[in-house]
Amino acid sequence: MGNSNVYNILFCGTGGQGVLKASEVCGVAAVNAGFKVKKSEVHGMAQRGGSVESHLRIGKEVYSPLIIPGQADFLVSFHEDESKRMNHFLSPQGVDFTPFLEKVNQLPDHRLVNTFFLGILASRLPIPEKHWHEAIKCVIGKKIDENIAIFRMGFAI
Amino acid sequence: MNQKEKTIQFLSGDEALGRGAYEAGLGVACAYPGTPSTEILEYLSKYSEVDSQWSVNEKVAFEVALGAAIGGVRSLYASKHVGLNVAMDPLMTASYTGINAGFVIVVCDDPGLHSSQNEQDTRWVSIYGKLPMIEPSSPSEAYRFIKEAFQISEQFDTPVLFRMTTRVAHSKEGVQIAVRTENEKKALPMDISKYVMVPGNAFKRHILVEKRMENLSKYAETTTLNSLETGNSGIGFLTSGVSYHYIKEMFPDASVLKLGFTYPFCDSKIREFSRDLKELYIVEELDPFIEEHVKTLGIPFKTKENSYRIGELQPQDIPRIVEGLPRTEVKSTARKPVLCRGCPHRFVFTILKRLKVTVAGDIGCYTLGATPPLSALHTCICMGAGITVHEGLRRAHPDQKIIGVIGDSTFIHSGITGLINAVYNNMKGLIIILDNSTTAMTGGQNHPGTGQTITGQKAPRLLLEEICKSCGVTNVDVLTPFKFKELESLIRQRLAEDALSVIIAREPCRLIERRRSPAPEYVQSKCKKCGLCLSIDCPGVVKTEDGYITIDQETCAGCNLCVEICSPKALRQHG
Numbered sequence: 035m036g037n038s039n040v041y042n043i044l045f046c047g048t049g050g051q052g053v054l055k056a057s058e059v060c061g062v063a064a065v066n067a068g069f070k071v072k073k074s075e076v077h078g079m080a081q082r083g084g085s086v087e088s089h090l091r092i093g094k095e096v097y098s099p100l101i102i103p104g105q106a107d108f109l110v111s112f113h114e115d116e117s118k119r120m121n122h123f124l125s126p127q128g129v130d131f132t133p134f135l136e137k138v139n140q141l142p143d144h145r146l147v148n149t150f151f152l153g154i155l156a157s158r159l160p161i162p163e164k165h166w167h168e169a170i171k172c173v174i175g176k177k178i179d180e181n182i183a184i185f186r187m188g189f190a191i
Numbered sequence: 192m193n194q195k196e197k198t199i200q201f202l203s204g205d206e207a208l209g210r211g212a213y214e215a216g217l218g219v220a221c222a223y224p225g226t227p228s229t230e231i232l233e234y235l236s237k238y239s240e241v242d243s244q245w246s247v248n249e250k251v252a253f254e255v256a257l258g259a260a261i262g263g264v265r266s267l268y269a270s271k272h273v274g275l276n277v278a279m280d281p282l283m284t285a286s287y288t289g290i291n292a293g294f295v296i297v298v299c300d301d302p303g304l305h306s307s308q309n310e311q312d313t314r315w316v317s318i319y320g321k322l323p324m325i326e327p328s329s330p331s332e333a334y335r336f337i338k339e340a341f342q343i344s345e346q347f348d349t350p351v352l353f354r355m356t357t358r359v360a361h362s363k364e365g366v367q368i369a370v371r372t373e374n375e376k377k378a379l380p381m382d383i384s385k386y387v388m389v390p391g392n393a394f395k396r397h398i399l400v401e402k403r404m405e406n407l408s409k410y411a412e413t414t415t416l417n418s419l420e421t422g423n424s425g426i427g428f429l430t431s432g433v434s435y436h437y438i439k440e441m442f443p444d445a446s447v448l449k450l451g452f453t454y455p456f457c458d459s460k461i462r463e464f465s466r467d468l469k470e471l472y473i474v475e476e477l478d479p480f481i482e483e484h485v486k487t488l489g490i491p492f493k494t495k496e497n498s499y500r501i502g503e504l505q506p507q508d509i510p511r512i513v514e515g516l517p518r519t520e521v522k523s524t525a526r527k528p529v530l531c532r533g534c535p536h537r538f539v540f541t542i543l544k545r546l547k548v549t550v551a552g553d554i555g556c557y558t559l560g561a562t563p564p565l566s567a568l569h570t571c572i573c574m575g576a577g578i579t580v581h582e583g584l585r586r587a588h589p590d591q592k593i594i595g596v597i598g599d600s601t602f603i604h605s606g607i608t609g610l611i612n613a614v615y616n617n618m619k620g621l622i623i624i625l626d627n628s629t630t631a632m633t634g635g636q637n638h639p640g641t642g643q644t645i646t647g648q649k650a651p652r653l654l655l656e657e658i659c660k661s662c663g664v665t666n667v668d669v670l671t672p673f674k675f676k677e678l679e680s681l682i683r684q685r686l687a688e689d690a691l692s693v694i695i696a697r698e699p700c701r702l703i704e705r706r707r708s709p710a711p712e713y714v715q716s717k718c719k720k721c722g723l724c725l726s727i728d729c730p731g732v733v734k735t736e737d738g739y740i741t742i743d744q745e746t747c748a749g750c751n752l753c754v755e756i757c758s759p760k761a762l763r764q765h766g
Contacts, residue, residue: 048526058201058363065201065365072329073201073363076227076305083730084528098440098506099329099362099433119524 040093041159042101046120047112049083052148055173056110057088059152060159063169064092067161074099085116092159108158110151111135129158134191141184149174149181153188163189202366204359207330208297209234210366211337215293216374217241218264221252223604224633225271226306227360228299232269233636236645240371245636245645248574248604253278253296257285257350260294261386263377265341269297272313273573277605279316282350284388286320287396289348289403291380293341296322297353299360302476303503306632308554308571310501312478317352317454321400323407324352324454325416327359328435331366336451339416347403347410354453356476358433358503408455416451417460425469426513429461429481429492434474437506442513456484465490474512476504530559532731533707533748535698536625538672539596540567541727541756542679548592548686551584553577553606555598556632556700557625565728568596575605582609582618592686599626599655600638607658613691614663621685622693624655627700635702659693666692673698675755701748708749709765710742717761724753724762 043060047053054075061073075088089101101123109124110131111117117132124130134154138147149170156166170181202210209231212220220243222232236243242259246252249270259266270278275298282296298316301307317324325340327333333355340351384392411417427446428438435449448464450457465471471492473482482494498518499508508518530537540560543550544567552558552568553576561568570580581595597606602624613620630636637643642652659667666685670678678696685692710731720738731747734740742753742762754762 049528061363062201065199071201071364074358075361076357083526083531085525096364097436099358099364099436100505102440102506115526 040091040096041108042106042125043090043092043108043110043155044101044106044120044123045088045090045110045112046116047086048116049086051086051112052145053086053112054088056148056152057090059149059166059169059173060092060155061090062173063156063161063165064090064159066165066168069161070094070096072096072099085119087116087120108155110155112147112151131155137191141187143180143184146177146181146184149184150188153185154191155188156185157189157191198369199365199367201363202330202334203230203361203363204327204330204333204355205230205299205361206234207334207366208327208337208353208355210368211334212267212295212341213238213241214369214371215338215341216265216372217267217341218292218374218376219256219259219266220244220269221246221256221266222269223247223249223252223274223277224630224636225274225299226633227301227355227357228269228271228274228297229633229636230360231267231297232645235267240373243645245630245638247639249274249277250281253281253285257281257290257294260290260292260344260350261288261380263291263379265293265374267295267297270299271307272298272300272311273308274298275313275316276311277574282316282320282322284393285350286322287388287393287400288386289396289399290344290350291377292374293344294350295337295340295344295353296350297355299355299357300477301357303357305357308573310477312476312480313352313354314453314480315478320352321404322350322352322454323347323452324354326354326431326451326453328432328449328451329359330362330364332451333359334366334368336416339414343410347407348399349403349407352454354432356432356503362433404455408458411452411455411457412459414452414457417457418449418451419460419464420447420449422446426472427464427468427470428472428474429464429485430474431481432476434476434504434509437504437509438474440506441509450481453481456481458488461485462488462490465492472513474504474509527562528559529562529728529730530556531701531748532729532746533701533750535627535672535696535701536560537565537727537729537750538675538678538752539623539625539696540565541752542675542682543567543594543596544726545679546592546682546686548594549584551577551581551593551595553597553601554632555601555625556627557596557598560596562728564726574601575609577601578606578609578613578622581620581622582613582616585618585620593620594682594686595620595622596625597622598631599624599628599640600630600636602655603639603653607662610659610662610664610693619689619691621682622691623682624659624693624695626655626695626697627703628697629700629703631700631702635700655695656693659695664693665690667695668692669695669697671698672696673750675752706748708751710744710747710749711751711754711762711764713740713742714761714763715739717759719759719761721759723756723758727752727756729753
C-alpha cells in the first residue's frame with residue numbers, strides 16, 4: 035500500500051481487451067467490502083483499438099480519482115507496449131503484472147486474461163473472496179463458472 | 192425502492208446524476224449522444240417513470256425538455272459541451288421565459304479533448320445566458336447537487352446549468368441512493384406575457400431576469416453547495432469541480448473554498464475566505480473563469496501559469512501551479528485509435544485516398560479517416576459540416592474534385608438542412624452518407640434511421656434515401672461499401688457528372704454485427720513489399736521485420752479489403 039493508506043491500481047491495455055471490465059469488477063468488489071473507491075477512465079475512443087487505462091483507488095478516504103505517477107501499487111497491464119508506456123506510474127515497491135502475461139498462454143481460454151489478473155490482484159488485496167465472486171457475477175454476468183475457475187488459478191499464483 | 196437495489200451503488204458521475212434526477216421526480220429527459228454525457232440518458236431510460244428520448248439533435252432535445260418544464264413536469268436536457276452550442280438559440284430565450292417546473296441543463300465539458308473537437312469552457316454560458324450554474328466535483332455530489340438544481344430552478348423560476356467534466360462524468364464511486372419522490376403535476380400555463388417572447392413581453396422579462404440574478408447572488412452566499420474547509424497551513428485554495436480532489440490529495444492541510452454553486456459568485460464568502468490567508472491560490476481547469484471575477488473584487492491571489500489553460504489538470508500539477516511553474520511538456524505515447532477491423536468506413540476511405548479527392552468530413556468514427564496512413568479526410572468542424580463545408584469548398588474551387596462525407600446519425604442531426612441548401616442554391620457535387628445504422632462513436636445509440644427508440648421500442652424508420660430524394664438531389668444511390676469495385680466506379684462516375692449526388696454507403700457497424708469470415712491467405716513469394724495493404728490502416732495487417740506482412744489471425748475480421756487492393760495478388764480470399 036502507498037504512503038497514504040490508499041491502494042492505487044492502474045489497469046492498462048488496448049481497446050477490447052477487457053481493461054475497463056477488470057477495473058469495474060475490482061471496484062464493485064471493493065465497494066461491497068466497505069471501502070471508499072474512486073475509479074477514473076475515459077470512454078469513447080476506447081473501442082477503436084486505442085490505449086485504454088483505468089485508475090482505481092481503494093482506501094478509507096480517497097480524494098483524487100487519478101493516480102499520481104510513481105505511486106501505483108499495482109500496474110495491471112494487458113499489453114507489453116502499454117506497460118512500457120505506463121511504467122512511470124509504478125511506485126518503487128509496486129507490483130508490475132507484465133511478467134504474468136507470459137502465463138496467459140497456459141489458460142484454457144486466453145480471452146479470460148482479465149479474470150486471471152483479477153485473481154492475482156485479489157491475493158494481494160484485503161477484499162474477502164466472496165465479494166470478488168459476487169462482483170464477477172454482477173459485472174461479467176456470463177460464463178461465471180469458467181471465470182471463477184480462472185480467477186482461482188490467478189489467486190493461487 | 193426496488194428491494195434488489197442496493198443502497199450504496201458503484202456509479203459514474205453520469206449515472207449518479209441520473210439517479211439523483213430520477214429520485215427528484217424527473218418526468219422528461221432528452222439528449223443527443225455525446226461523450227462524456229451519453230450515459231446520463233442511457234441510465235435514465237431504464238426507469239419507466241421517466242419519459243426519456245434520444246432527440247434528433249441538441250436544439251430539439253433542449254426545446255422538448257423546456258416544453259415539458261413549461262408544461263409543469265420536471266425535465267432535464269443533457270449533452271456534451273459542443274452539443275450545447277447547437278441548443279444556444281432556445282437557451283438564451285429560455286433564460287427569459289423561466290419555467291413552470293424544474294428544468295436542468297446538463298452539460299459535460301471535455302478538458303483534455305479525450306473525445307471532442309474543441310476544449311471550450313462552458314462555464315461562460317452562465318454569464319452570457321444569465322443562468323445559475325452548479326458544478327459537482329464527484330459522482331456523489333452529482334447525485335446530491337442535481338436534486339438541489341431542481342429546487343433552485345423552481346425557487347428562482349430559471350433553467351439551471353449543471354456543468355460536469357470528463358473526470359466527474361466518467362469517474363465512479365460508491366453512492367448512497369434513496370427513493371423517488373413524485374411531484375404533483377402542474378396545470379398547463381396560460382401566461383402569455385411569460386412564455387410569448389415578443390419584444391414587449393421579453394423586455395419585461397429581462398427586467399425580471401436581472402432581478403433574479405441579484406437574488407441568486409444572495410443565495411450564493413448561503414447555499415451549502417459552496418463549501419468551506421479551514422486548514423492550518425495559512426494557504427488557501429479557491430476552486431471548483433474535480434480540481435478540489437487534486438488539491439485535497441496534494442495539500443491536505445490547506446484551507447479550501449470549493450464552489451459548487453459557481454455562478455453567480457458568492458463575493459462576500461470569497462472575501463471572507465481570503466481575509467485570513469497568507470496566500471490565496473485559484474485553481475481551476477481550462478479558462479480563468481473564477482480568476483477573472485476575483486480580479487474585479489480586488490483580492491490579491493496567485494493562479495496557474497497560462498500553459499495550464501490547455502488540457503486537463505492532474506493531481507501532480509497542483510504543486511507546480513503553487514510554485515508558479517509552467518506545465519511540463521509530456522509527449523503522448525498513447526496508441527492512436529483506428530477504425531475497427533472489418534469497418535465498412537475503411538472501404539470508402541481507401542477509395543477516396545486512391546481518387547486523391549479533397550474530403551469535407553463530419554463528426555463520428557469516420558473522422559478517423561483523417562489519421563495516417565489513410566489521411567483521406569481534410570476537414571472536421573462540427574455536425575452537419577460534411578455537407579456544408581463541402582459546398583463552401585466547391586464554391587471556392589469549382590474545378591476541383593471535392594466530396595463531402597457524413598454519418599447517418601449526423602445526417603439526421605443537422606445534415607439535412609445543408610443538403611436542402613445545396614439543392615436550393617444549385618450546388619453540384621457528391622455527398623457520401625456513411626450509413627452504419629447506428630450512432631457508433633458514442634457506443635451505438637438508436638436514432639430515427641434505426642427504427643428503434645432509446646428503450647428499443649419500434650419506431651417508424653426514417654429512410655435516408657427518401658429524404659435525399661425529397662430534398663431534390665439528382666442522383667441517390669444505396670450501396671454496401673463491401674462491394675468495393677462497384678462503389679469505386681460509382682464514385683468515379685458521380686464525381687464526373689454535373690449534378691448533385693448522394694451515395695448512401697450502407698453497412699451496419701462492426702460493433703453491432705460482429706460477423707467474421709476466415710482471414711485471407713498470404714502468398715509471400717508473390718509479395719512485392721509495395722505497402723498497399725498497409726496503406727489501409729487495418730489492425731489485422733502487420734508489417735514484419737523483413738518488410739513482408741502477416742495477417743494477424745486473432746484480429747482479422749475477414750473483410751478482404753486487403754485482398755481487393757493487393758495488385759500483385761499476394762493476398763487472396765480464404766479457400
